[in-house]
Amino acid sequence: MTKAQLFDQIKLKRSFLCIGLDPVLENLPEHLLDDEDPIFSFNKAIIDATEDLCVAYKPNTAFYEMYGTKGWNSLQKTWSYFSKDLFTIADAKRGDIGNTSKMYAAAFFNEERSGMGFDAVTVAPYMGSDSVVPFLNHEHKWVILLALTSNAGSTDFQSLHVGGKNRLYEEVIARSSKWGNSEQIMYVVGATKADAFESLRALAPDSFFLVPGIGAQGGSLAEVCRFGLNKTCGLLVNSARQIIYAGKGTDFAEMARAEALKVQQEMEVILHQHDLI
């Protein structure tokens, strides 16, 4: 999906919501547990109930790998169920030497090879350019590079000043913008770090930011939008637990929809206020 197509979807749906599909068996509604593949049944119901309210879905691979081959199969079925107008993100946080990153790119982008063709994959920048570039050699596919993450540990290394000037997360954006452009690279910027959005937006004025940390992790949508929005929206705001676990009964999907609707409506107001729709 191109940036223009993504912005079109945002305008059409009046939403820049990304829903995190991070299911754990222990948290699923009980009536699903007898299904052959409860994880897929759950995802399918959540997708059916929310796909008109969000532009993106983001399964985190950890939640599938935890169940071994069976889990990987649930991930593959979930990807196959996504309709083509959705922006699909494999939240995999991969990254390895060039030859190996090429294999990871095949795993997530090359449907013929792996059975999955996500639009985007999250990548960790620690190993540098040749760990990222192989993901950029796929047309209309995206790298979403970790910049400033939403967790407490982000202060351990990401916030350190490097070479006496930039912080490491700023250096990640500065350097990686030479490896690809804003049609290929997005950045992960945590909603819990709203005060960093102004400087990050200045560093990457045209890039999309994928923003986790709204909801369960405590970030505020209004704060993120204040400096985060740009002329093509430029934000995909992720919510997982708050939406997918809104209810635990047989009406869990309707409860999830109600929660997603609240976020979409808040986003619609914001898009209007910023003259984006």
Add this chain to the structure above:
Amino acid sequence: MTKAQLFDQIKLKRSFLCIGLDPVLENLPEHLLDDEDPIFSFNKAIIDATEDLCVAYKPNTAFYEMYGTKGWNSLQKTWSYFSKDLFTIADAKRGDIGNTSKMYAAAFFNEERSGMGFDAVTVAPYMGSDSVVPFLNHEHKWVILLALTSNAGSTDFQSLHVGGKNRLYEEVIARSSKWGNSEQIMYVVGATKADAFESLRALAPDSFFLVPGIGAQGGSLAEVCRFGLNKTCGLLVNSARQIIYAGKGTDFAEMARAEALKVQQEMEVILHQHDLI
């Protein structure tokens, strides 16, 4: 496996060789391609031919994920085939917020949950302490943290000076040594960076280093050992392509054995020279 048990295996086998199991269908001997699971057939033959010459195996997950569910199944079968006295490493380079890293730890350590119970998993440090600590809560399991990797891109971020003093890779070792000890954490240090071994060994005198980059990537075993060895050996030196693709005919496993034997014999001499056996 504990550090003492690993050192015992090193002394017993007179080897600190780790073999990377990174198979690609295009590179396998042709006669295996009609097998139901050529990747597993290949791994099985390599393991049978080399397991007395090495102490560890390290499948890189990218090479399995590339084939989707089928590939993950080959990885699971490969893990099940390892005998218990081998040190097994999932080279996965994972790392995510705490709640998610817990799932990754289950994926690679918790056999009941995922079907696989590796001894160690490689972890990327970018997201900081809470992305690493969940892996440390498994008894006798190991985190192998990326410090200084063997690829060209390692100079992009890892070598930057942070806070005006340490380089980032040194800071990773300095900080992480407060999260766990040398019975829980090893570090990835590329063989192509032999000149860094002296300072890294000073920072982590008791830790094992997992050393990729010998062979195809150009690193030298003698150089690595000069400063890398410590009183419990402290090195696991990885070789993948040079061994597993030594031959492409029906005798590929014997050819792999011959190549592994060369490395083991070189290691035996070095272990003698350093009075470790």
